[in-house]
Amino acid sequence: MTNASPSLAHAPHHGRVLQPASAFISRAAAHVGTRAVGLLLPLAVLYLWQTAVDREWVAIQLLPPAELVWQSLRDLWQSGDLTSNLAVSLSRIGWSVLIGSAIGWLLGFLIGLSRTARAYLYPSFEVFSQFPVIGWIPLLIIFLGIDEALKIAAISMAVIVPVTVATFKGIENIPTRLLEVARVYCFTPRQLLLRVVLPAALPSLFSGFRQGIMQAWLTLVFVELLASSEGIGYLMVWGRQLMQLDLVFVGLIVIGVVGLILDLSLRRLEACLQDWRHDNKQEQK
Amino acid sequence: MAHAATLEIRSLNKQYQVRGESLPVLDDISLSIRPGEFVSIVGSSGCGKSTLLKLIIGLENDYQGELLLDGKRISGTSLERGIVFQEHRLFPWLTVEQNIGIGLLNNTKLTEAEKRKSVQEHIELVGLQDFAQAYPYQLSGGMSQRVAIARALVNRPEVLLLDEPFGALDAFTRAYLQYELQHIWEKEGITMILVTHDVEEAVYLGDRIVVMQPHPGRIKRIIDVPLARERNRASAEFIAIKEQVLSEFAGETEAEPLVELAADETHQLGYELIPQA
Amino acid sequence: MNVIYTFLRRDWRGLALPLALFALWYAATAFEWVNIKLIVPPEKVLEAGLRYMSGKDFTEALSNSLFRDLSGFALGGIAGILLGLAMGLSRWTEHLVGPTFNTLKHISLFAWLPLISTWLGTDDRAKILFIALCAFYPVALNTFEGVRNIPRAQLEVARVYRFTRWQSLTRLTLPGAAPQILTGLHLALIYAWMGTIGAEFLLLNSGPGLGDTVIKGRQAFNVELIIFGMLSIGLIGALFNRLAAHAETKLLAWRGHRV
Numbered sequence: 120m121t122n123a124s125p126s127l128a129h130a131p132h133h134g135r136v137l138q139p140a141s142a143f144i145s146r147a148a149a150h151v152g153t154r155a156v157g158l159l160l161p162l163a164v165l166y167l168w169q170t171a172v173d174r175e176w177v178a179i180q181l182l183p184p185a186e187l188v189w190q191s192l193r194d195l196w197q198s199g200d201l202t203s204n205l206a207v208s209l210s211r212i213g214w215s216v217l218i219g220s221a222i223g224w225l226l227g228f229l230i231g232l233s234r235t236a237r238a239y240l241y242p243s244f245e246v247f248s249q250f251p252v253i254g255w256i257p258l259l260i261i262f263l264g265i266d267e268a269l270k271i272a273a274i275s276m277a278v279i280v281p282v283t284v285a286t287f288k289g290i291e292n293i294p295t296r297l298l299e300v301a302r303v304y305c306f307t308p309r310q311l312l313l314r315v316v317l318p319a320a321l322p323s324l325f326s327g328f329r330q331g332i333m334q335a336w337l338t339l340v341f342v343e344l345l346a347s348s349e350g351i352g353y354l355m356v357w358g359r360q361l362m363q364l365d366l367v368f369v370g371l372i373v374i375g376v377v378g379l380i381l382d383l384s385l386r387r388l389e390a391c392l393q394d395w396r397h398d399n400k401q402e403q404k
Numbered sequence: 405m406a407h408a409a410t411l412e413i414r415s416l417n418k419q420y421q422v423r424g425e426s427l428p429v430l431d432d433i434s435l436s437i438r439p440g441e442f443v444s445i446v447g448s449s450g451c452g453k454s455t456l457l458k459l460i461i462g463l464e465n466d467y468q469g470e471l472l473l474d475g476k477r478i479s480g481t482s483l484e485r486g487i488v489f490q491e492h493r494l495f496p497w498l499t500v501e502q503n504i505g506i507g508l509l510n511n512t513k514l515t516e517a518e519k520r521k522s523v524q525e526h527i528e529l530v531g532l533q534d535f536a537q538a539y540p541y542q543l544s545g546g547m548s549q550r551v552a553i554a555r556a557l558v559n560r561p562e563v564l565l566l567d568e569p570f571g572a573l574d575a576f577t578r579a580y581l582q583y584e585l586q587h588i589w590e591k592e593g594i595t596m597i598l599v600t601h602d603v604e605e606a607v608y609l610g611d612r613i614v615v616m617q618p619h620p621g622r623i624k625r626i627i628d629v630p631l632a633r634e635r636n637r638a639s640a641e642f643i644a645i646k647e648q649v650l651s652e653f654a655g656e657t658e659a660e661p662l663v664e665l666a667a668d669e670t671h672q673l674g675y676e677l678i679p680q681a
Numbered sequence: 682m683n684v685i686y687t688f689l690r691r692d693w694r695g696l697a698l699p700l701a702l703f704a705l706w707y708a709a710t711a712f713e714w715v716n717i718k719l720i721v722p723p724e725k726v727l728e729a730g731l732r733y734m735s736g737k738d739f740t741e742a743l744s745n746s747l748f749r750d751l752s753g754f755a756l757g758g759i760a761g762i763l764l765g766l767a768m769g770l771s772r773w774t775e776h777l778v779g780p781t782f783n784t785l786k787h788i789s790l791f792a793w794l795p796l797i798s799t800w801l802g803t804d805d806r807a808k809i810l811f812i813a814l815c816a817f818y819p820v821a822l823n824t825f826e827g828v829r830n831i832p833r834a835q836l837e838v839a840r841v842y843r844f845t846r847w848q849s850l851t852r853l854t855l856p857g858a859a860p861q862i863l864t865g866l867h868l869a870l871i872y873a874w875m876g877t878i879g880a881e882f883l884l885l886n887s888g889p890g891l892g893d894t895v896i897k898g899r900q901a902f903n904v905e906l907i908i909f910g911m912l913s914i915g916l917i918g919a920l921f922n923r924l925a926a927h928a929e930t931k932l933l934a935w936r937g938h939r940v
Contacts, residue, residue, distance in 0.1 A: 134938060144782035152770075153776045154776075154780075156773070156776040156777050157776055157777065157779060157780030157781065158780075159777060159781075160777055160778060167772050173894045179875040181799065181800060183937075185795045232812050235694075238692055238694040238695060239694050239695065239697055239698055240695075240698060241695065241900050242695030242696070242698075243695065243698045243699055246699075246915075246919065249915065249918050249919040249922050250911075250914070250915035250918060250919070251871075251874060251875040251878055251914065251915070252875075253875055253878050253879050253882065254878055254895070254911050254914040254915055255911065256882070256917075257882075257896060257898065257899045257907050257910075257911070258904075258908065258911055260899055261719065261899065261902075261904055261907065262719070334788050337789050337790060337791070339789070340789040340790075340792050341790045341791040341879055341883075344791055344794065344795070344883055345882060345883060352791075352792070355795045356795065357790065358795070359795040359798070362799075364796070364799060365798065367795045367796050368796075369849060370792060371788055371792055371793070371794070371796065373782065374788050374792045375785065375787050376787075378788060378789055379787040382787055389845055
């Protein structure tokens with residue numbers, strides 16, 4: 120098995136030229152086929168939904184027709200309500216991620232680089248990180264009221280934890296052999312930071328950033344459901360109170376789509392970073 | 405003593421399908437192995453020697469030609485054929501004793517009591533009495549490989565395949581395990597087929613040495629080793645045979661190994677070639 | 682001797698920050714630097730906590746919350762393991778369910794609450810379903826990956842020794858994926874607790890729980906009660922975390938010592 124791996128690297132290049140078109144097409148078709156299988160489940164659910172609505176198995180208040188959901192989505196989009204609420208939510212995310220990751224990076228670097236800082240700060244941070252952020256919210260409401268400040272503070276706190284942990288771990292896991300190289304060439308602390316620590320910890324930094332954003336998204340929806348007068352979560356609360364479940368469904372869809380886009384684009388970015396790191400590694404060999 | 409098997413290989417051919425192309429890995433291999441014989445197979449990377457073992461053990465079943473064990477066509481794995489892989493492949497969540505017991509899991513011939521006894525005997529055979537309750541992470545590379553040998557032997561197979569079993573070990577451990585393996589072979593009297601890169605190992609252990617050449621894998625020559633056992637690696641005869649085997653490789657340039665793939669790896673290859681939408 | 686030695690050798694610097702904050706809190710309230718209606722003195726929190734804990738309300742709230750948390754965790758965990766195994770073992774299930782699963786997991790968990798509460802009301806059924814959903818994703822995801830990451834080398838061993846399907850499942854797949862399944866369960870425990878508190882905050886008026894306690898404290902502007910409730914929530918979360926980490930090291934002792 121072991122002798123197979125080197126050949127794997129150049130085998131595809133031969134094949135791409137020699138491969139007959141028919142084989143390629145049939146395999147591509149099979150690939151599309153397996154992808155299409157994934158559509159069966161959502162289609163089945165849609166069909167069931169439609170049947171349930173048509174046959175009136177459940178009250179229309181409890182299960183709005185799928186077209187109505189689609190219609191509401193379009194109406195909200197065209198009237199600008201959807202975009203304005205989404206913009207409010209996204210700006211909350213933006214500010215919190217900015218504040219949270221700034222604090223998280225600072226804390227992570229401090230703990231990662233200085234043993235003293237680590238001895239003083241890390242135990243408290245560890246305890247803090249185990250408290251569910253949501254548990255803090257009532258206390259924050261006492262101090263900050265239920266306005267923007269509360270939302271930004273709560274969401275920022277959710278961002279701080281993963282960002283700090285990833286930053287700290289990223290620095291801690293820098294291989295000793297790299298640090299030894301820096302010592303051999305008598306790097307100054309500044310050189311050490313810029314030429315070794317930062318590049319080596321970058322993938323981990325980014326991964327913390329991504330996790331932070333996903334946590335922010337989770338917390339945002341919670342805060343908006345709890346106390347808000349605008350934002351995508353508020354849209355859902357409103358729909359729920361008016362018993363207009365189509366609005367709730369619209370909220371679910373929008374939250375899912377935004378979450379998907381956020382996650383996929385961040386993962387893509389992260390993969391690029393990893394690739395860069397991988398190439399670097401091979402050059403070093 | 406276990407029954408030792410005759411292995412007949414007649415015009416064996418094997419190809420892998422890579423991206424719609426047929427890539428020959430083994431080309432017209434014919435070899436007859438006597439019961440209780442120790443055959444060493446040597447060859448450079450890509451000569452298909454590991455594929456040959458995969459076919460004999462039955463992890464690969466797609467071949468042309470004949471592959472007969474005691475006259476029966478080989479198809480699929482069977483407890484009468486044992487194998488030791490290059491990596492020990494122990495289950496890390498099981499102790500030494502339990503790992504050896506894995507070999508007997510589907511043995512229907514023995515009672516539970518007999519199975520326990522057999523496991524104990526094989527722990528003793530490889531000298532790991534003190535480590536019966538140890539987990540793989542607590543063992544050295546050589547000890548792990550001895551457990552793997554015990555696991556392979558515990559069924560009393562008719563033929564034991566060894567796929568570069570000592571390749572990953574340091575020189576001292578390797579020499580010691582070669583010595584131990586020879587004793588086990590003499591004691592059990594079963595057929596053994598050893599695939600190795602190490603010419604000295606092949607000469608030390610083999611009754612015959614099969615030299616293979618790559619692209620596609622063919623048998624280049626079969627060399628008898630008429631030396632009495634306990635072989636002396638420093639003796640003139642030993643060195644002469646070693647030189648003779650090495651000279652078979654002299655003509656070969658350091659060829660770039662083209663492909664030695666297992667079936668599912670080829671699948672993956674094909675899969676990767678489909679452009680991502 | 683040994684006890685004293687280890688006691689002295691421990692790094693006590695980590696206590697400096699909490700102690701300083703506590704001292705600041707104490708001083709600020711004792712000398713009334715701040716509005717003590719808003720920032721209540723520590724002794725009042727302790728007093729309120731003791732009073733509350735001795736009453737029946739606390740045990741009821743605590744047991745309700747734990748019951749919801751653990752039932753949701755168990756349901757979600759089992760469902761997650763089953764789906765993860767199914768997707769990990771069968772390519773067809775993966776193709777069929779995988780895309781839907783991977784899309785739905787991006788819906789921020791709390792977004793499900795309005796829907797769930799419309800359909801099931803605000804009682805325990807709704808909460809437990811929601812908590813189960815919180816626990817479900819990490820378990821399903823990690824189980825799936827754990828099953829897929831079982832090395833082919835080990836699958837070949839199973840073939841050489843002619844494992845039946847059942848043997849492969851119980852002797853190779855489950856123990857082989859155990860580290861990742863346990864990671865998933867550990868995450869699920871954290872998420873389930875978050876879900877419990879979140880659901881209790883959002884779905885009020887249905888049997889007391891720790892979350893309700895805190896929310897009621899806020900409505901009554903009872904800051905002592907809020908802080909006490911918050912601390913209990915945090916401590917229980919930390920306790921779960923400890924237990925999970927302990928269980929992981931115990932169950933995965935076969936991996937040897939890992940840092």
